[in-house]
Amino acid sequence: MSMNIMIWTIIGCAIVTWLPRIIPFLFVKHVKLPSIVMKWLSFIPICILSALVVENLLVPGDGITSLNWSVVFAFIPTLLLAIWTKSLSVTVLAGVISMAIIRIYLPV
Amino acid sequence: MNSSVENVQYEQVKHPFLQGIRDCIPTLLGYISIGVAFGIVGSASQLNMIEIALLTILVYAGSAQFIFCALVLSGTPPLVIIFTIFIVNLRHFLMSLSVAPYFTKYSYLRNIGFGSLLTDETFGVAITKLMQTKEMSGRWLDGLNITAYAAWIVSCLGGALLGKWITAPEKWGLDFALIAMFVALLVLQLQSVGKTKLTKNLCLIGIVAILMYIFSYFMPLHLAVILSTIFAAAIGVVMDR
Numbered sequence: 001m002s003m004n005i006m007i008w009t010i011i012g013c014a015i016v017t018w019l020p021r022i023i024p025f026l027f028v029k030h031v032k033l034p035s036i037v038m039k040w041l042s043f044i045p046i047c048i049l050s051a052l053v054v055e056n057l058l059v060p061g062d063g064i065t066s067l068n069w070s071v072v073f074a075f076i077p078t079l080l081l082a083i084w085t086k087s088l089s090v091t092v093l094a095g096v097i098s099m100a101i102i103r104i105y106l107p108v
Numbered sequence: 109m110n111s112s113v114e115n116v117q118y119e120q121v122k123h124p125f126l127q128g129i130r131d132c133i134p135t136l137l138g139y140i141s142i143g144v145a146f147g148i149v150g151s152a153s154q155l156n157m158i159e160i161a162l163l164t165i166l167v168y169a170g171s172a173q174f175i176f177c178a179l180v181l182s183g184t185p186p187l188v189i190i191f192t193i194f195i196v197n198l199r200h201f202l203m204s205l206s207v208a209p210y211f212t213k214y215s216y217l218r219n220i221g222f223g224s225l226l227t228d229e230t231f232g233v234a235i236t237k238l239m240q241t242k243e244m245s246g247r248w249l250d251g252l253n254i255t256a257y258a259a260w261i262v263s264c265l266g267g268a269l270l271g272k273w274i275t276a277p278e279k280w281g282l283d284f285a286l287i288a289m290f291v292a293l294l295v296l297q298l299q300s301v302g303k304t305k306l307t308k309n310l311c312l313i314g315i316v317a318i319l320m321y322i323f324s325y326f327m328p329l330h331l332a333v334i335l336s337t338i339f340a341a342a343i344g345v346v347m348d349r
Binding site: 001003005006007008009010011012013014016017018020021022023024025026027028029033036038039040041042043044045046047048049050051052053054055056058060065071074075078079082083086087088089091092093094095096097098099100101102103 | 133134135137138141155156158159162163166167168169172176180183186187189190191193194197198199200201202203204205206208209211212216219220222223224226228231232233235236280281282283284285287288289290291292293294295296297298299301309312313316317320321324325328329330332333336337340341342344345348
């Protein structure tokens with residue numbers, strides 16, 4: 001890909017990323033959302049965070065979705081430490097270390 | 109009037125911008141490790157420094173930047189790349205929508221600023237804080253957002269420079285930093301909604317997992333994330349009746 005086309009592709013990606021980020025902020029200033037929508041929105045954080053975790057645990061394949069075992073093995077100690085410490089930095093550090101150990105000793 | 113209570117509140121709101129910076133610090137390890145990893149992957153994908161910098165500054169979304177590299181390497185046409193990035197980042201729409209109602213008193217320009225710098229992580233930190241305080245200052249969000257943005261730019265560019273020496277960042281487990289951060293934010297969310305709703309929320313997480321698995325047979329996982337979230341949150345509303 002030439003440099004010129006590459007830069008336009010990046011700009012295109014930037015625009016389609018930016019619009020979904022800002023449109024809700026502009027929209028809710030105009031429209032007061034009904035309480036049922038607010039209720040629905042209150043469940044979005046838990047649902048989207050768990051969906052993002054599950055996304056990484058799954059590997060879609062030919063006709064069957066399986067588990068990404070190295071991620072599952074790193075996920076378990078990470079989850080336990082998150083529950084135990086409730087600390088973002090400890091969890092991230094522990095997660096990276098468990099993944100590094102798994103990659104070294106368990107070539108999945 | 110209880111002056112000690114007043115003092116405590118005053119302390120908390122005196123420097124909301126600095127407090128925002130402080131609240132960003134626990135997420136920095138995630139930004140730095142993913143950012144450095146991206147810089148390395150970007151330079152390994154034959155992107156030059158300008159392209160890596162533009163992606164980092166303009167797109168500012170971890171997973172999308174990695175996918176961009178993979179698509180460029182496989183010779184994907186530009187419009188297909190742009191459409192894929194759109195789908196991958198569409199989840200931000202749901203995140204913005206759930207944060208935005210707390211900031212309606214601020215100007216359009218400030219709101220554009222809040223939205224432009226929204227990421228998975230800043231959303232997670234902001235929504236966790238909102239669950240605890242029910243109210244939030246724009247200066248706090250600016251402090252959080254600008255710190256995260258600066259850390260991301262510095263680490264992506266740093267990684268691009270390192271890329272000349274290191275070629276396989278995933279060997280060091282750094283790609284797992286993002287997943288670990290989601291796990292921690294999820295646990296903090298569960299904690300902040302309280303014990304009484306715990307069973308119901310665990311139930312919702314189970315529903316999300318099942319939906320993700322089913323959808324994975326019919327669509328790419330990024331799309332499954334958005335649809336599973338939309339449906340599971342709707343089930344949450346129905347369960348609350």
